[in-house]
Amino acid sequence: MSFMSVDSDKLARTSCVRPIKIEDGRVLLLDQRKIPERVEYFDATALSDMFNAIKDMIVRGAPVIGVAAALGLASEGRRLAHAGLAQREFIEKLDLARKKLQSSRPTAVNLRWATDLIFEKACKGNSANLSLLADELFAAAISMVEDDIRANMMIGRHGASVIPDEGGVLTHCNAGALATCGWGTALGVIRSAWDHGKRFNVYVDETRPRQQGARLTTWELLQDNITPTLITDSMAGYLMAQRRIDVVIVGADRIATNGDAANKIGTYTVAVLAHAHNIPFYIAAPLSTIDPHIENGDQIPIEEREASEVTVIGDQKICPPEVHVWNPAFDVTPARLVSGIICQTGILRPPYTESIQAALAQAPD
Amino acid sequence: MSFMSVDSDKLARTSCVRPIKIEDGRVLLLDQRKIPERVEYFDATALSDMFNAIKDMIVRGAPVIGVAAALGLASEGRRLAHAGLAQREFIEKLDLARKKLQSSRPTAVNLRWATDLIFEKACKGNSANLSLLADELFAAAISMVEDDIRANMMIGRHGASVIPDEGGVLTHCNAGALATCGWGTALGVIRSAWDHGKRFNVYVDETRPRQQGARLTTWELLQDNITPTLITDSMAGYLMAQRRIDVVIVGADRIATNGDAANKIGTYTVAVLAHAHNIPFYIAAPLSTIDPHIENGDQIPIEEREASEVTVIGDQKICPPEVHVWNPAFDVTPARLVSGIICQTGILRPPYTESIQAALAQAPD
Numbered sequence: 001m002s003f004m005s006v007d008s009d010k011l012a013r014t015s016c017v018r019p020i021k022i023e024d025g026r027v028l029l030l031d032q033r034k035i036p037e038r039v040e041y042f043d044a045t046a047l048s049d050m051f052n053a054i055k056d057m058i059v060r061g062a063p064v065i066g067v068a069a070a071l072g073l074a075s076e077g078r079r080l081a082h083a084g085l086a087q088r089e090f091i092e093k094l095d096l097a098r099k100k101l102q103s104s105r106p107t108a109v110n111l112r113w114a115t116d117l118i119f120e121k122a123c124k125g126n127s128a129n130l131s132l133l134a135d136e137l138f139a140a141a142i143s144m145v146e147d148d149i150r151a152n153m154m155i156g157r158h159g160a161s162v163i164p165d166e167g168g169v170l171t172h173c174n175a176g177a178l179a180t181c182g183w184g185t186a187l188g189v190i191r192s193a194w195d196h197g198k199r200f201n202v203y204v205d206e207t208r209p210r211q212q213g214a215r216l217t218t219w220e221l222l223q224d225n226i227t228p229t230l231i232t233d234s235m236a237g238y239l240m241a242q243r244r245i246d247v248v249i250v251g252a253d254r255i256a257t258n259g260d261a262a263n264k265i266g267t268y269t270v271a272v273l274a275h276a277h278n279i280p281f282y283i284a285a286p287l288s289t290i291d292p293h294i295e296n297g298d299q300i301p302i303e304e305r306e307a308s309e310v311t312v313i314g315d316q317k318i319c320p321p322e323v324h325v326w327n328p329a330f331d332v333t334p335a336r337l338v339s340g341i342i343c344q345t346g347i348l349r350p351p352y353t354e355s356i357q358a359a360l361a362q363a364p365d
Numbered sequence: 366m367s368f369m370s371v372d373s374d375k376l377a378r379t380s381c382v383r384p385i386k387i388e389d390g391r392v393l394l395l396d397q398r399k400i401p402e403r404v405e406y407f408d409a410t411a412l413s414d415m416f417n418a419i420k421d422m423i424v425r426g427a428p429v430i431g432v433a434a435a436l437g438l439a440s441e442g443r444r445l446a447h448a449g450l451a452q453r454e455f456i457e458k459l460d461l462a463r464k465k466l467q468s469s470r471p472t473a474v475n476l477r478w479a480t481d482l483i484f485e486k487a488c489k490g491n492s493a494n495l496s497l498l499a500d501e502l503f504a505a506a507i508s509m510v511e512d513d514i515r516a517n518m519m520i521g522r523h524g525a526s527v528i529p530d531e532g533g534v535l536t537h538c539n540a541g542a543l544a545t546c547g548w549g550t551a552l553g554v555i556r557s558a559w560d561h562g563k564r565f566n567v568y569v570d571e572t573r574p575r576q577q578g579a580r581l582t583t584w585e586l587l588q589d590n591i592t593p594t595l596i597t598d599s600m601a602g603y604l605m606a607q608r609r610i611d612v613v614i615v616g617a618d619r620i621a622t623n624g625d626a627a628n629k630i631g632t633y634t635v636a637v638l639a640h641a642h643n644i645p646f647y648i649a650a651p652l653s654t655i656d657p658h659i660e661n662g663d664q665i666p667i668e669e670r671e672a673s674e675v676t677v678i679g680d681q682k683i684c685p686p687e688v689h690v691w692n693p694a695f696d697v698t699p700a701r702l703v704s705g706i707i708c709q710t711g712i713l714r715p716p717y718t719e720s721i722q723a724a725l726a727q728a729p730d
Contacts, residue, residue: 036684036685037682203691205599206573206675206683207599208571208573208597208598208599209597211683214675214676214683214684214688215683215684218684218685218688219684219685222685222687222688227687227688227689228688228689229688229689229690229691230675230676230684230688230689230690230691231675231690231691231692232573232574232598232630232631232675233573233597233598233599233631234570234572234573234598234630234631234634235630235631235691235692235693235696236634237631237633237634237637237696238630238633238634238693238696238697239691241633241696241697265597265599265600265603266597266598266599266600266602268602268603268606269599269601269602269603269634269638272602272637272638272641273634273637273638275641276637276640276641310571310595310596310597311579311595313678313679313681313683314678314679314680314681315679315680315681316678316679316680316681317402318571318576318579318580318678319401319579319580319583319584319595320401320583320584320587322587322592323579323583323587323592323593323594323595324592324593324594324595325594325595325596326568326594326595326596326600326604327596327600328600328603331600331602331603331606332603332606
């Protein structure tokens with residue numbers, strides 16, 4: 001079985017939640033800051049709009065910001081192609097655009113991976129006709145959307161086996177359709193298991209400071225008629241002590257070649273708790289999340305974001321203004337706490353240095 | 366040294382933050398729901414007002430709700446004494462009032478302890494003059510305020526030794542002056558260490574769902590010119606992994622005779638994290654927090670509160686309305702994760718079954 005094979009019926013069904021839409025050559029992003037109150041799309045076709053959309057988390061989630069940035073870079077390529085530039089100037093300006101997009105968020109590696117792919121295609125492509133080349137780049141970026149959904153469907157298929165027939169599953173943050181181009185990674189596994197008739201309780205961490213669990217994951221699951229139970233991040237330990245969790249599954253923003261994985265802040269705490277309670281802890285992510293240049297988690301840059309994410313919720317200030325704040329957006333879970341990494345080629349197991357190398361060798365690019 | 370001895374200068378200085386004030390025989394409670402925005406007192410002299418003040422968390426924190434309830438019961442005694450009742454009827458109605466107050470919140474044992482003390486005093490007192498008896502009950506309740514502050518000063522004195530000269534201390538929820546009658550338990554230890562000239566970073570967990578860390582602990586420390594660093598609950602693990610925490614210190618709502626301790630939800634998670642990082646984890650609490658009738662944590666009733674505490678922050682709804690919610694207000698930390706219990710007689714060490722028994726035998730009542 002090719003790992004790109006996929007059930008086309010299921011693919012069609014994923015259309016209910018789509019964080020990216022292409023309409024008349026424009027790149028529209030579901031504004032995830034407004035979910036669950038409103039479903040609104042933001043036009044991020046222009047380079048500066050895409051940059052801000054990623055930085056301000058209108059779009060978030062490692063796989064989808066990779067594809068969004070690729071579409072943003074390709075859109076910029078189209079604009080440049082109509083500016084009457086020489087080929088060398090076109091490539092120089094496209095390179096600046098790539099670097100700008102890559103600087104929008106430092107931790108997720110998919111952003112670099114996807115924009116590098118588009119840029120390499122530009123360098124290798126037919127530069128005699130820049131307009132045609134730009135269209136090819138845009139088509140390549142669009143094909144990433146379907147590739148990503150296909151990868152997620154395969155992740156779901158492989159991962160469904162780790163989900164119990166009944167009992168409880170805990171997830172942190174949002175690694176769902178909203179974080180990808182559709183179906184999702186961690187939530188894709190949950191969806192696939194549900195599709196296979198398994199009926200279990202899905203517990204969702206609120207995921208402070210930005211509450212992606214409370215706002216996005218619950219909303220997304222409800223679209224599929226799965227009613228989750230929301231807890232605050234502080235409740236995960238007690239929930240496990242009550243033996244209500246059988247497996248934990250989360251996404252990732254960057255995975256080192258030894259299996260250490262950066263993911264949304266709080267993931268490490270959940271992994272330590274799972275380990276202390278002998279609960280399997282899985283990461284679900286496409287192979288593009290693995291950074292072949294990084295050997296361990298210490299080398300992964302961790303973004304620190306502004307204090308107001310912690311101190312203000314909606315219009316509510318939750319603490320006195322004089323307070324100091326520490327706000328890392330991600331943390332690193334060491335490989336020793338990870339039971340398996342579910343990707344489109346299967347479930348990678350320790351020792352990850354070997355299983356990751358083998359999976360990357362099997363991947364198409 | 367008597368364990369009731371205390372530095373009277375320090376006692377006077379604790380007046381800056383007082384969750385209970387007695388004015389003209391009325392019991393006024395600092396409305397902790399409004400901190401840090403506003404400092405307002407709520408008149409809880411009437412029984413139903415005190416019941417609601419405890420239930421709705423106008424006043425919260427195990428030691429102070431004990432004393433507040435004792436004052437509420439004594440106030441009700443004064444009201445009954447002027448109603449022209451027979452002695453037996455007076456006691457019956459006072460018993461009903463006691464039971465009503467004890468039903469306001471199930472987990473903290475100090476509430477039961479303090480109201481039982483007042484009620485026993487009523488049963489044993491001179492019933493020939495109910496008005497005089499009621500005044501005696503009120504005076505006894507007032508003396509609990511000073512006893513509590515004295516106990517906290519001793520807790521602070523004993524506990525200061527566990528705080529490093531520099532480095533980092535993490536606390537969860539609010540076990541400060543606001544949770545007691547002044548000075549605080551866990552924050553009392555931090556204050557005492559600061560008084561001794563130690564200079565360390567105080568990290569404060571937000572403490573979702575009700576954010577007592579963000580709202581109350583930060584505000585209280587700023588009153589003493591200690592500037593804390595606020596983190597979300599999800600960041601504690603990563604903070605420890607970065608070696609920025611040398612000791613964890615929290616309060617307790619009920620301690621079993623084996624040392625298992627109920628405290629604000631999320632405490633157990635912090636204890637597991639501290640254990641995984643070889644960081645000492647201390648509980649600071651007066652002896653009245655120990656429940657001599659309970660052998661282990663499984664027997665401690667855990668209050669579950671309404672879903673809206675999780676789903677609404679200020680006016681902000683953070684999730685779709687269809688979502689299920691689990692909202693336990695407390696969790697239980699097993700004794701094996703507790704490095705020591707700091708109380709007014711000293712630091713109790715494992716095996717707690719023995720050290721707790723010895724401490725209770727040493728206590729005055």
